[in-house]
Amino acid sequence: MEKQDQILMKKQNKTYVLELIKNMAPISRMQISKNTKMSPTSITRIVGELQEQGFVKETKLVTSGVGRKATLLDVCGDVLFTIGVELDKAVLKIGIVNYVGGMIDLQTYVRNPLESYEETVQNINDKVKNIIEQNAIPVGKIIGLAVGLPGSIDYENGIVRVAEQLRWKDVHLVRDLSKLTSLNVVIDNELKMKIIAENTVGKAKDSKSSILVGIGSGIGSAILLNGEVHRGESNNAGEIGHTVIDPNGNVCSCGKFGCLCTYISEGAILADAKKMKDISSIDEVFVAFRDGESWALNILDRTATYIALAISNLACLYEPECIILSGNLIDKMPEMKQQIEEKCERYMWEPIKKNLHIVHSSLGSQGVVLGAAIQAQNSLFDIN
Amino acid sequence: MEKQDQILMKKQNKTYVLELIKNMAPISRMQISKNTKMSPTSITRIVGELQEQGFVKETKLVTSGVGRKATLLDVCGDVLFTIGVELDKAVLKIGIVNYVGGMIDLQTYVRNPLESYEETVQNINDKVKNIIEQNAIPVGKIIGLAVGLPGSIDYENGIVRVAEQLRWKDVHLVRDLSKLTSLNVVIDNELKMKIIAENTVGKAKDSKSSILVGIGSGIGSAILLNGEVHRGESNNAGEIGHTVIDPNGNVCSCGKFGCLCTYISEGAILADAKKMKDISSIDEVFVAFRDGESWALNILDRTATYIALAISNLACLYEPECIILSGNLIDKMPEMKQQIEEKCERYMWEPIKKNLHIVHSSLGSQGVVLGAAIQAQNSLFDIN
Incomplete structure (x- = not known):
């Protein structure tokens, strides 16, 4: 096998193990080995790396049943965070979501419907800085920001084609917002963000x-x-x-x-x-x-x-x-x-x-913010 | 590798080669080898089997360009046939389609809108027998029959749930028609059949x-x-x-x-x-x-x-x-x-x-019949 292929395969295995722990926690190394069909030695090595990187922790729980007790593993919610933003004619909502989809903080602001595009982008930047500071989140742990807004959105190129409610046309929201915030930015139609939240933790799970x-x-x-x-x-x-x-x-x-x-x-x-x-x-x-x-x-x-x-x-x-x-x-x-x-x-x-x-x-009024934050994680998270 | 897996793999390779010849004919053994990344020896063996079974023939054409000339291969359209049926309130159409999607014959009949379910099924059987006889198709070469009709169709179980135009409700069309015709039968909504024709040879290719x-x-x-x-x-x-x-x-x-x-x-x-x-x-x-x-x-x-x-x-x-x-x-x-x-x-x-x-x-008025016949091929054809 080529060196490149080996590196890719190691990364895929690691992602697979991490996803499994995230979905099935608390879980023992032996159960992971059984589910992934990888050897106990490989699992011990991968879990070791994940612990070192801060993704996984040992819980105080142990396996039940007969035989030697094994410590159960869980993921660390606070290993990384994403910012979710909902933008509407009259409202701006900003939330911080952790690695396990927990909403750490959600702040809601009234938006002046007459606000210009530049003002809105500046406003989002200010409020994002605020919420990060107030929650004392180390900037290095924030892997990105996503905005859900009503309209026709070219999400691949990061451009808002038409947003009638905001009176925007062909604005480069990803470019402008990532320049200001120094964060990776993803945008999409608000309801497409919301259905991702429904699919992950809501009624469409x-x-x-x-x-x-x-x-x-x-x-x-x-x-x-x-x-x-x-x-x-x-x-x-x-x-x-x-x-x-x-x-x-x-x-x-x-x-x-x-x-x-x-x-x-x-x-x-x-x-x-x-x-x-x-x-x-x-x-x-x-x-x-x-x-x-x-x-x-x-x-x-x-x-x-x-x-x-x-x-x-x-x-x-x-x-x-x-x-x-x-x-x-x-x-x-x-x-x-x-x-x-x-x-x-x-x-x-x-x-x-x-x-x-x-x-x-x-999901009430936090669906778009939550979905955006989850989508930011899905699009931007990549393990080393 | 287990014996079962080997048999499956051989069959998959054979299907793959046949599909390739069908889509790219006329084509040489060497080109097939290049496209499939299988060895020239394997290709010669597989093509030999396909020739013996009547699926593939050598054409009179040879490769152009420099180097040794190689004979080009094509599929045999008349190796197998399927019957396509379109059923509507006032019309019954029956066609024979060959392996390469060619319509051999298409017959159109006026249907009495007051005809009962039993009469219609009997009628289809009679007309199918007719068209097979008139075209002198060996029954062994006909792998199946498909009907496209308007309504809500449970295509997995072969049941017409509701067909308002035909005034049918919960009739077991696949069961009844296969009993009469002794053929494998597939049914589906007429437009779902038609889009399969469009996807194979029409505007949605x-x-x-x-x-x-x-x-x-x-x-x-x-x-x-x-x-x-x-x-x-x-x-x-x-x-x-x-x-x-x-x-x-x-x-x-x-x-x-x-x-x-x-x-x-x-x-x-x-x-x-x-x-x-x-x-x-x-x-x-x-x-x-x-x-x-x-x-x-x-x-x-x-x-x-x-x-x-x-x-x-x-x-x-x-x-x-x-x-x-x-x-x-x-x-x-x-x-x-x-x-x-x-x-x-x-x-x-x-x-x-x-x-x-x-x-x-x-596709004009033959779209449903053609799509049904292609769908019969897609669902029922399986190479040995």
């Missing part, structure tokens, strides 16, 4: 095919097929907001009539609500709904109808095993869950209905 | 991600991702006919309002046309269109609008590299192509439009 639907300041979806994010030709797959749900409906900013996003988004709901009452926030619509005001009941009933139709259309085209609902509109209005479920029950095409689970995300 | 849209007695789609048919949890993925395009639209047989299939299908167009004129076939609508009768222009203009919206919605959700339009409505009304393309140009979301090709199938 171990799922072969799931769709995440996000409903908040806009509506979108992300698709997981065979455990991979389905991206399409230029990472726009899942752009349900611009599917047409009514050819004679509302005019959309994209030039078509009746795009889904003109009905289901906080902005769309607020615009309709303002025709009835002088209000300024979506929360006031929710209050009116809870007070039983008929206009609010009607508007949110129509919203639930369109959400259920969107779910039904997604199910017809992809037939996934699971559709996960998430986002501000669902989180703030738990009353809508039941309405949506009832309407799905009525609207779903019979042959598809029986295999489909509709569930609600349990 | 070598495509990573394509969607075939079929418009005729109904509307549906089939999806190819990473060279594989995307099936969904129970083979219903691509069921665009029951996506809702207008929540206040026509009542659909599935119980929803405004499903796409209530607007785009020959039946739907005919039903609308009958409100204007006493006609009995879709062809009369086409004649009226060509005569410039305004009601026909309006109806088909709306049809083109809905087709373009359906394409736009598919593109938003999957973002494929190619969408292939096919089916009777397109084949019989080539004038619609331009209308659909113009509307797509207007409706398609900008970031998706630039990477998407919309093309028209070149």
Whole structure:
């Protein structure tokens, strides 16, 4: 075997052992040897190296059962960290996540929707520096930063093609942010980040095919097929907001009539609500709904109808095993869950209905930040 | 190496060499050796076996260029055959396809829409026997039969779950048809069969991600991702006919309002046309269109609008590299192509439009039969 191949193989074995400990901890060296079919000598050597590098530690636990007791191993969560960032029209969230997917700190800031691109990038840099300092994380332990944001993202080249909510077009976010922060930077569409969190620790864990639907300041979806994010030709797959749900409906900013996003988004709901009452926030619509005001009941009933139709259309085209609902509109209005479920029950095409689970995300408001941080780890972590 | 493993490996090598000759013919033994990285001795032995079994023949061609001339090899198309069947409400088509995908004979019959399941199965058997006899194909050379039909098909268990157009529900088509014909039988949704033909010899050849849209007695789609048919949890993925395009639209047989299939299908167009004129076939609508009768222009203009919206919605959700339009409505009304393309140009979301090709199938009315026969070969052919 060539020297190069030997080095590669050693690295692959080491990564494999580390992944195994991470997924099955606490675990003994003997169990690792059995699972990997590598010799006990090799495992002892690899574990030794991993301990020295700080990835693995011996726990106080020992194997149960008969025979000689063996010490159990676990990974060290604090061996490395990644930063996850969620950027939206009106919100900036920054979190630190450790090697085992634990959220160490999560900070949420209000963002001025009129802020320029340069201001936002500077702002992210400042807040990232803050959170690292406040948590006293050694900079050497931070392997990178990832940003999830709404829009059409060229994640391979690190360019935001179009982000209507942020009013950005063709901005080199990875280049600009890595220059400022001196960190490796990864970017992607917010929902694609979120479904990675769902696939790692959430409702799509171990799922072969799931769709995440996000409903908040806009509506979108992300698709997981065979455990991979389905991206399409230029990472726009899942752009349900611009599917047409009514050819004679509302005019959309994209030039078509009746795009889904003109009905289901906080902005769309607020615009309709303002025709009835002088209000300024979506929360006031929710209050009116809870007070039983008929206009609010009607508007949110129509919203639930369109959400259920969107779910039904997604199910017809992809037939996934699971559709996960998430986002501000669902989180703030738990009353809508039941309405949506009832309407799905009525609207779903019979042959598809029986295999489909509709569930609600349990990651709450930290899904995008967590997914981004996990994606940063997946893309940037490489063991020596 | 175990004896079993050796046998398996020999078989894999043989299949690999045969596939290579099929795809690259005419080709010399030396080129095969180079491409497969197997030794010239092994290749000579394998090719010898393939010649003896009738899969491969020497051509009269020799290699060009300097050096000793070597004879070029080709596969024998007539070494084996499969039968492809297309079944629709009013049509039954049966074709014989050879090993290299050549259509030897294609016969088309009118089907009585009121025919029972048993009558149809008997009918298929009779026509299959006919076509085999008429073409004097030795029965031993026919490795199987495949049927493509509209509906929700459990292709793994050979059961038609729902076929609205045929009025079938939970019928064991594979069991019943293989008993009658004494052939191995495979079934699948017609458009899933058709996209296999497109992927093998048509517009989706070598495509990573394509969607075939079929418009005729109904509307549906089939999806190819990473060279594989995307099936969904129970083979219903691509069921665009029951996506809702207008929540206040026509009542659909599935119980929803405004499903796409209530607007785009020959039946739907005919039903609308009958409100204007006493006609009995879709062809009369086409004649009226060509005569410039305004009601026909309006109806088909709306049809083109809905087709373009359906394409736009598919593109938003999957973002494929190619969408292939096919089916009777397109084949019989080539004038619609331009209308659909113009509307797509207007409706398609900008970031998706630039990477998407919309093309028209070149397989004409034999796409399903050809795809079914190829699928029968893919599923049933196994070399010894």
